[in-house]
Amino acid sequence: MADADDLRFQPSGPRVHSTAELKGCKLGRYVAVGERTVLREVAVGDFSYFERHAEAIYTDIGKFCSIAANTRINALEHPLERPTTHKASYRPNEYFRYLGVDQEFRERRRQKRVTIGHDVWIGHGAVILPGVRIGNGAVIGANAVVTRDVPAYTIAAGVPARAMRPRFPEEVAARLERMAWWDWPFDRLFEAIPDMQKLEIEQFIEKWSG
Secondary structure, eight states: OOOOTTTTTTTSSOOOOTTEEEESSSTTTOOOOOOOOOOEEEOOOOEEEEEEEOOOEEEEHHHHHHHHOTTTTOOOOOOTSOOOSSSGOOGGGGTTTTOOHHHHHHHHHHOOOOESSSOHHHHETTTTTTTTTTTTTEETTTOEOOSSSSTTEEEEEETEEEEEEEOOOHHHHHHHHHHHOOOOGHHHHHHHHHHHSSSSSHHHHHHHHH
């Protein structure tokens, strides 16, 4: 935990653009939410940020995630089994008096939360479908449509998204997972960042695994 009076650290409160719309969200320290981003019932971990025009609903997001512009996390599901897929069947209150929101359908959507690990990068325009889990350290390519889970430290891209290659060799990825550097105290992160910039990944792990 950083001392509030420690001059090494910027103020840790979330930064939310004045045009963003948030409802029922929980934001960690240093979270940034960009212009015209819309979040509904989303939990966002420390240091994660959304660029402009992103949308997310019913999602848990880890720490140090980079979410690019025009992304859509937990894209809206429509009831394919009903006579109509139109929202008139599940949000009739927008058109008719005395007919309320379909709470059963809303709860069905809530049960399909998306889970995004720590240190995940989601590229420009990517779409994550309901119920998907993305592991720590994964990368989602621009304009990908993610329909299934993505393992940790895997780069996935395409429509539908498929695993392209691992970010690191399996043993390196496993050691990073064990380090869980995203949970380090701020003081330790402050000291480690210059080595993140300069050292090879194996050298960094060797130095900071103790």
